[in-house]
Amino acid sequence: GEQxxxxxxxxxxxxxxxxxxxxxxxxxxxxxxxxxxxxxxxGLQLLMKVFSSTEINEGQGFTVLLxxxxxxxxxxxxxxxxxxxxxxxxxxxxxxxxxxxxxxxxGTLLSVKP
Amino acid sequence: DPKIIQKPKYLVAVTGSEKILICxxxxxxxxxxxxxxxxxxxxxxxxxxxxxxxxxxxxxxxxFQPQSSKKNHLDLQxxxxxxxxxxxxxxxxxxxxxxxxxxxxxxxGTRLTVL
Numbered sequence: 001g002e003q004x005x006x007x008x009x010x011x012x013x014x015x016x017x018x019x020x021x022x023x024x025x026x027x028x029x030x031x032x033x034x035x036x037x038x039x040x041x042x043g044l045q046l047l048m049k050v051f052s053s054t055e056i057n058e059g060q061g062f063t064v065l066l067x068x069x070x071x072x073x074x075x076x077x078x079x080x081x082x083x084x085x086x087x088x089x090x091x092x093x094x095x096x097x098x099x100x101x102x103x104x105x106x107g108t109l110l111s112v113k114p
Numbered sequence: 115d116p117k118i119i120q121k122p123k124y125l126v127a128v129t130g131s132e133k134i135l136i137c138x139x140x141x142x143x144x145x146x147x148x149x150x151x152x153x154x155x156x157x158x159x160x161x162x163x164x165x166x167x168x169x170x171x172x173x174x175x176x177x178f179q180p181q182s183s184k185k186n187h188l189d190l191q192x193x194x195x196x197x198x199x200x201x202x203x204x205x206x207x208x209x210x211x212x213x214x215x216x217x218x219x220x221x222x223g224t225r226l227t228v229l
Contacts, residue, residue, distance in 0.1 A: 006156075044206075089157065100162055100164075100208065
């Protein structure tokens with residue numbers, strides 16, 4: 001079945017450093033891609049959605065790159081700050097997937113130290 | 115105000131008992147979902163509903179039964195609870211359109227512990 005590999009599982013950086021999280025998916029019919037952030041004890045907060053092939057989306061302090069050729073999705077936090085400490089999940093949805101299910105990566109626990 | 119409400123936040127149950135997890139969404143969405151997050155595993159899709167009808171069921175066990183009494187409600191009944199059912203259960207919703215795409219919004223989760 002569809003799989004999404006996410007790395008690294010843990011990431012510790014200093015405030016002001018950049019942090020990169022990468023997801024690799026297997027289903028060539030994957031069409032919709034999402035990044036979620038989960039703070040302790042909270043639900044998943046949608047950070048960014050990406051739909052087109054090879055696309056760069058920029059948010060507040062982060063950039064998302066989708067490379068459909070390599071089936072890779074990345075989240076790049078520039079100048080991380082302690083408030084970015086959380087678990088980050090990538091999620092993939094395949095075109096025409098029954099029930100609109102999302103396939104999630106295992107998550108990356110990001111710690112940003114002052 | 116929270117847009118997706120899940121109740122309770124924490125739940126402790128004994129093996130063999132039955133529990134109902136509550137989910138209500140106030141986003142006006144037409145689709146709702148349940149996902150499970152077990153320790154050291156990715157979030158796992160369980161069910162999806164569209165306009166109160168079951169669209170997809172990826173849960174092997176019939177012990178898990180979703181219930182939709184209203185279009186903005188999707189509860190999850192779990193019977194004959196087992197310790198392996200211990201997990202955080204997330205409800206989500208989205209506004210689906212034909213030929214379109216939609217992001218899913220998640221509730222805060224119900225953390226279930228089965229002793």
